[in-house]
Each structure stands twice: as C-alpha cells, then as structure tokens.
Amino acid sequence: MLKLFIRKFLTNNHLLAYVLAFAFLLVSMLAAISVGSVSVPVSDIVKIIGAHVFRLSIAEQVDSMDMNIVSQIRLPRVLLAGLVGASLAIAGAAFQGLLRNPLADPYILGVSSGASVGAVVTLFFNISIPFLGLYTLPALSIAAALLTILFVLFFARRVDRTMRVETIILTGIVFSSFLGAFISLIIALTGDQLQQIMGWLLGSVSMRGWSHIGIIVPFFILGSLLLLLNTSELNAMSFGEERAQHLGVDVEKRKLVILVAGSILTGAAVAVSGAIGFVGLVIPHLTRRLWGPDHVHLLPLSILTGAGFLMLTDLVSRTIISPRILPIGVITALIGAPIFALILMKQRKS
Numbered sequence: 001m002l003k004l005f006i007r008k009f010l011t012n013n014h015l016l017a018y019v020l021a022f023a024f025l026l027v028s029m030l031a032a033i034s035v036g037s038v039s040v041p042v043s044d045i046v047k048i049i050g051a052h053v054f055r056l057s058i059a060e061q062v063d064s065m066d067m068n069i070v071s072q073i074r075l076p077r078v079l080l081a082g083l084v085g086a087s088l089a090i091a092g093a094a095f096q097g098l099l100r101n102p103l104a105d106p107y108i109l110g111v112s113s114g115a116s117v118g119a120v121v122t123l124f125f126n127i128s129i130p131f132l133g134l135y136t137l138p139a140l141s142i143a144a145a146l147l148t149i150l151f152v153l154f155f156a157r158r159v160d161r162t163m164r165v166e167t168i169i170l171t172g173i174v175f176s177s178f179l180g181a182f183i184s185l186i187i188a189l190t191g192d193q194l195q196q197i198m199g200w201l202l203g204s205v206s207m208r209g210w211s212h213i214g215i216i217v218p219f220f221i222l223g224s225l226l227l228l229l230n231t232s233e234l235n236a237m238s239f240g241e242e243r244a245q246h247l248g249v250d251v252e253k254r255k256l257v258i259l260v261a262g263s264i265l266t267g268a269a270v271a272v273s274g275a276i277g278f279v280g281l282v283i284p285h286l287t288r289r290l291w292g293p294d295h296v297h298l299l300p301l302s303i304l305t306g307a308g309f310l311m312l313t314d315l316v317s318r319t320i321i322s323p324r325i326l327p328i329g330v331i332t333a334l335i336g337a338p339i340f341a342l343i344l345m346k347q348r349k350s
Contacts, residue, residue, distance in 0.1 A: 014291065014297045017290070017291045017297065017301055018300075018301070018304075021301050021304035021305055021308075022304060024304070024305065024308045025082070025304050025305075025307055025308040025311075027308075028307075028308035028309070028311040028312045028315075029078055029082065029308070029311055030042050030045060031311075031312070031315060032074070032078045032081070032311040032312065032314060032315040033045050033070060033074045033075060033078050035315060035319060036069075036074065036318070036319065037322065037323065038065070038066075038069055040066045040069060040070055040074075041066075044062045044063070044066050044067075044070070045070055047062055048062060048066075048067055048070045048071060048075070049070075049075070052071070052075075072209075076208065076209050076210045076212070076213055077205050077206070077208060077314070078311050078314070079213055080205045080208050080212055080213055080216070080272060080273065081205045081273075081307075081310045081311050081313070081314040081328070082307035082308070082310065082311050083213065083216050083217065083220055083269075083307070084205065084216070084269045084272065084273045084276065084279075084310055085279055085283075085306040085307045085308070085309055085310025085311065085313075086220065086224075086302075086303040086304075086306045086307040086310075087216070087219075087220050087223065087224075087265040087266070087268060087269040087306075088105075088106060088265070088266065088269055088276065088279040088280040088283075088306060088310075089279055089280060089283040089284060089287075089302040089303060089305065089306025089307075089309075090223075090224055090227055090265060090299050090302050090303050090306065091105075091106050091111075091223070091227075091261075091262040091265040091266050091269075091280055092104075092105040092106060092279065092280025092281055092283065092284045092302070093280075093283075093284035093287070093288075093295070093298050093299055093302040094227045094230075094234065094258050094261065094262050094295075094299065095109060095258075095262055095280070096284055096285070096288075097234040097235075097237065097238050097293075097295055097298070098234065098237060098255060098258050098259070099168060099169075100237075100238055100240070101169065102281075102284075102285045102288070102343055103169060103281070103340070103343060103344065104168075104169060105278075105280035105281035105284075106145075106262065106265075106266040106280045107176075107275070107277040107278060107280060107281065108169060108172055108173060108176070108281065109149060109152060109168070109169070109172035109176075110148050110149070110152055110171075110172040110173070110174075110175035110176040110179065111145045111148055111149050111172075111262065111263055111266045111267075112145075112176075112266055112270055112275045112276075112277065113148065113175065113176040113179040113180055113183075113275070114144045114145045114146075114147060114148025114149070114175070114179060115141040115142070115144055115145035115148075115263075115266050115267040115269075115270035115271070115275070116141075116179070116183060116200070116201060116270055116274070116275045117144050117148075117179050117182060117183060118140040118141040118142070118143060118144025118145065118267065118270075118271075119137060119140070119141045119144075119200055119270055119271050119274075120183055120186050120197055120200065120201070121140070121144075121186070122136060122137050122140045122141070123137075123197055123200065124186050124189075124190060124197065127140065134211065134214070134215055135215060137215070137271045138215055138216070138219055138267060138268045138271035138272070141267035141268065141270050141271040142219065142263060142264050142266075142267030142268060142271075143267070144267065145263040145264075145266050145267035145270070146259075146260060146263040146264075146267070148175060148179070148263075149259050149262075149263055150259075151175065152168065152171050152172050152175050153168065153259075155171050155175075156168045156171040159171065183201065200274040200275075201274055201275055202274060202275075202327035202329050202330065203273055203274040203275055203276035203277075203327050203328045203329030203330075203332070204273065204274060204317075204325075204327050204328055204329075205272075205273050205314055205328065206318070206325055208272065208273075212272045215268070215271065215272055216268045216269065216271070216272045219264050219265065219267070219268035220265065220268060222261075222264060223261045223262070223264040223265035223268070224261075224265070224299075224303065226257055226258075226260070226261035226264075227258065227261045227262070227265075227299055228299055228300070230254055230257060230258055230261075231295040231296045231298075231299055232295075232296070233249050233254040233258075234258065234295040234299075235293075235294060235295050235296070236249045237249065237251065237254070237255070238293065238295075266280075273328070274327075274329065275329060276310070276328055276329045276332055277329060277332055277333055277336060278332045278333060278335065278336020278337065278339070278340065279306055279309065279310060279332055279336070281336060281339075281340060281343075282309075282332075282335065282336045282339050282340075283302055283305050283306040283309055284298065284302050285339070285343060286305070287301050287302050287305055310328065310332075313328055313331045313332055313335075314328055316331055317330070317331050
C-alpha cells in the first residue's frame with residue numbers, strides 16, 4: 001500500500017510539490033520565530049524546539065532570554081498563525097471544490113462573518129458554558145458559522161432552485177453585509193469590551209499563548225480529517241452534482257459533511273484569531289494553479305502553504321512598522337483583494 005502511495009506521488013509529479021510546500025513551511029516558521037525586536041539565531045531555535053519535542057535539557061547551551069522569548073512568546077504565536085492559516089486554506093479549497101468556483105471561500109460565503117458574530121456575542125455577554133469552559137468561544141463560533149452557511153444555502157435555494165454558484169456567492173455576500181451590520185450594532189453598544197472586540201474583528205494572533213493552540217487543535221484535526229476523507233467525493237462533485245450521483249456519490253450527505261467540516265475549521269480559526277479574510281481564497285487558488293485541481297493533493301498542499309503564508313504575514317504585521325503591530329487581517333486584505341480582482345476579471349473574460 002505504501003509503495004503504491006509513493007509511486008503515485010512520483011508518477012504524478014506531486015513529490016516535488018510536497019517537498020517545496022514543506023520547505024516553504026519550515027523556512028516561514030524559522031524566519032517568523034527568529035526575526036523580531038530581538039533576533040534569535042536559527043541554531044538556538046532548533047535546539048529549543050528539539051527540547052520541547054524530546055524533553056532535553058539545554059539550559060547551558062541557549063541564552064535564557066532567547067529561550068523565554070521563543071518558548072513563551074514567538075513559538076506559540078507562530079504555531080497559532082500556522083494553524084489558523086491551514087484551517088482557512090483547507091476550508092477555502094473545499095468550498096471552492098464543492099461550489100466549483102475559485103471565488104468561493106469562508107469569507108465571501110459569510111461563514112467568517114457568522115463565526116465573528118458568534119465570537120462577538122460570546123465576548124459581549126461574557127458567555128461561559130460550564131461543561132465547555134475555554135471551548136465556549138470556539139463552540140459558539142462554530143455553531144454560528146454553521147447556521148450561517150445553512151441559511152445562505154436555504155435562501156439561495158428559495159431565490160434560485162437550480163442553486164447556481166453565482167446565486168450562492170451573492171447570497172453569501174448579502175448575509176456577510178447583514179452580519180457585519182449586526183456586529184457594528186454590538187460595537188456601538190459596547191463599553192469596556194470595545195478594545196477586545198475590535199482586536200478580534202481585525203484579526204490577530206498577538207498576545208496569544210499555548211492555551212489558544214489547545215483550543216484550535218482538536219477542531220483543526222476534526223475538520224481536516226473530515227475533508228481529507230472526502231477528497232474523492234470532492235473530485236467527483238467538481239464535475240457537477242448529477243455526474244457525481246452517477247458515480248455513486250451520496251451528494252446531499254457529502255455536501256453536508258463538507259459544509260460542516262468547513263464551518264468547524266472557520267469557526268475555530270475565527271474564535272482564536274478573529275476574522276482574517278482572503279486566506280481561504282488566495283492560497284487554494286494559487287495551489288490549484290501550480291499543482292492541479294486533484295483534491296487528494298490540493299487539500300494537504302493548501303494546509304502546508306496556508307500555514308506558511310500566515311506565519312509570514314504575521315511576521316510582516318509585527319515588523320513592517322515596528323514597534324507597532326498591524327492586524328494580520330489588514331495585510332491579508334492588501335494582498336488578497338488585488339488577487340481577488342484578477343480572478344474575477346479572468347472569470348468574466350472566460
């Protein structure tokens with residue numbers, strides 16, 4: 001089985017894609033940890049990470065200040081950025097495959113806005129569900145994201161029974177605008193929590209620790225596994241729902257699983273970092289252009305590339321006007337908006 005798997009990668013020229021994606025992720029991670037107001041040598045970073053993984057003692061080999069900076073500040077921040085980027089990228093790739101349109105992503109479909117509403121309401125009313133504890137925020141964000149995508153699909157079906165992709169995207173944009181107005185209303189009523197809520201909405205992984213990684217990891221694993229187990233179905237549905245049904249795919253069931261998985265990933269990402277747009281749009285599109293539309297490879301490659309991309313974006317956000325820190329959402333929007341415009345113009349021409 002393993003030999004067939006490796007042979008498939010070699011014959012389809014995807015081995016190079018994985019090597020480059022892993023290299024990009026590794027370089028992005030080391031650069032994001034090393035660069036900052038205090039530079040940390042890469043050799044020390046490798047030792048510190050090795051100590052965390054293998055529980056080795058390196059007290060005499062690494063400066064104590066560097067060790068604290070990496071262990072308590074930069075490493076959790078960079079890992080969190082990677083997990084958020086990976087979550088948004090694989091969710092975007094799945095939505096684009098499901099809807100057969102490169103313009104579909106959690107942000108445009110209103111899922112990110114729904115998750116933001118869930119997070120903002122939780123923060124505003126200081127909601128804490130006893131048996132969930134720290135997981136209250138991601139749980140309510142995921143629930144709101146899931147409700148949003150279900151409402152989008154329901155209204156799109158009422159408007160257009162054929163459920164054309166353009167109708168779904170336009171409905172998502174309408175819902176996103178409505179939910180944005182609802183968030184603005186909450187901000188207008190907010191007093192002491194204004195700074196916390198605004199920080200969430202602009203998107204950031206600043207001042208996040210290991211506890212936030214503990215929050216997103218279970219949802220990332222669950223959502224990613226659900227999508228990776230449905231790569232063949234996504235390939236079939238990319239040719240149209242009727243053809244997928246002829247190939248033996250239970251379209252309605254698989255569509256629901258993919259939408260739930262994407263909402264889980266988006267809701268958890270928004271809960272720990274706020275609404276970061278365009279990652280789920282740009283990364284899957286570029287990955288597809290480089291390595292092809294096969295979801296068996298597109299989804300894992302999007303995970304690796306999305307993680308590395310958001311690590312680098314976070315590095316730019318905290319160094320470009322240092323010592324001030326820009327929200328990550330600002331940087332991703334500056335990069336993503338022009339690419340979105342190019343994709344749209346290409347679609348119109350074709």
